[in-house]
Amino acid sequence: MKNKVVITAALTGALANRNQCPYIPYTPEEIGLEAKLAVEAGASIVHIHARQDNGLPAYDVETYTRIHEEVRKHCPDVIINYSTGAIGIPNEERIHQIDALxxxxxxxxxxxxxxxxxxxxxxxxxxxxxxxxxxxxxxxFMERMKAAGTRPEMECFDNGHINNSLPIIDMGIMEKPYIYSLVMGVLGGIAPTTQNLVHQVNTLPPDSVWQVIGIGRKQWALAAAALTLGGNFRVGLEDNFYLPEGEMAKSNGELVDAAVRLARMVGKEPASIEETRQILNIPRIS
Structure with a gap:
């Protein structure tokens, strides 16, 4: 599947709000509809944070369950990826949606x-x-994900984070291929340059599959670089509000549509949901 690229849509995030972009979904119903638009445009994975109806982050299982039901109603086959990131939240609350769903x-x-x-x-x-x-x-978190049958997507905000995965691999907790997300452009992490992306890709261990997550408008340049390096990439209103031409996107579907056009410009095609399952060794479990 050398000409296939996995496109992930990060639908909502935790920090961005409607004062910055009025199209960010908050409620489970809105997130479900945004998932539908993203999948119809060509995304095979949707990455989701939970929100309260007022837009503040939510961590409770009940909200995640409502989101799960809405996404499955509109996109029964899409690969769902939930966040476990949080600050000041106990680990049990960061992982309980994985245990439950x-x-x-x-x-x-x-x-x-x-x-x-x-x-x-x-x-x-x-x-x-x-x-x-x-x-x-x-x-x-790795052990709890393994118990749930959930594949970990390792988000690395700097080069040292890649190195942090090596003891976990040595423990035998993860199955191959090892799934990495190279997050670039967060202050405190690695700068979003093509040179840095090449260095990170060269640092990955064997049997790895990776995507780049560019934060802000440099997302598109990094996505283009990822395509030439044989990687995958993520778009979505969590990471970047703007289309390549500079206009604010009105939905995650518009961002995915632009991602598909970019991929096709270099001879790639978006991987289908079933192809993505094969590429990442992701079974159908929910």
């Missing part, structure tokens, strides 16, 4: 870091916190 995949942050947004205009930081993910927590 057993999604095919789940995101797992592979290291600790400073995490912030900086305004050059106002010369000040926003969302300034330490994102703590020590090895004992990484191992805890």
């Amino acid at each position: 057993k999604p095919e995949t789940a995101a797992l942050n592979m290291g600790s870091m400073n995490y912030a947004i900086y305004s050059k205009e106002k010369k000040q930081f926003y969302h300034d916190f330490v994102f703590a993910n020590p090895f004992k927590d990484i191992q805890f």
Whole structure:
């Protein structure tokens, strides 16, 4: 499947809000409809954070269950990927939606870091916190995902986070291929450049499959680089609001449609849901 590319849609995120982009979905019903638009446009995976109806982050199983039902109603076959990332939330609450719903995949942050947004205009930081993910927590989440039959998608915000995965691989907790997301452009993490992406890809262990997650408008340049390097990529309103031409997207479907057009420009085709299951060794479990 050398000419196939896996396109993931990150539908909503946890920090972005409607003051920044009025099209971000909050409710389970809205997230389900956005999943439908993304899948119809060519996404085979949807990455989801839960939100309260007012847009604040939600971590309870009940909200995740409502989201799960809405997504499955509109997209019965799509591969679901839930977030386990959080700050100041007990580990049991970060993982209980995986225990309860057993999604095919789940995101797992592979290291600790400073995490912030900086305004050059106002010369000040926003969302300034330490994102703590020590090895004992990484191992805890890995083992719980394995028990649920959920494939871990290892999110690496810097090159050292890739190295953090090596002891986990040595423990034999994960199955091949090892699924990596190279997250670029978060302040506190690696800068979003093609040179850095090439270096990270060269650092990955054998038997790896990877995607790039570009934060902000540089997402499209990184996606183009990923296509030439044989990788996959993620788009969606969690990461970037804007289409390649600079216009704000009105849905996740518009962003996925642009991703498909970009892939086809270099001779690639979006992998179908079934092809993605084969590429990533993801069984149908929910």
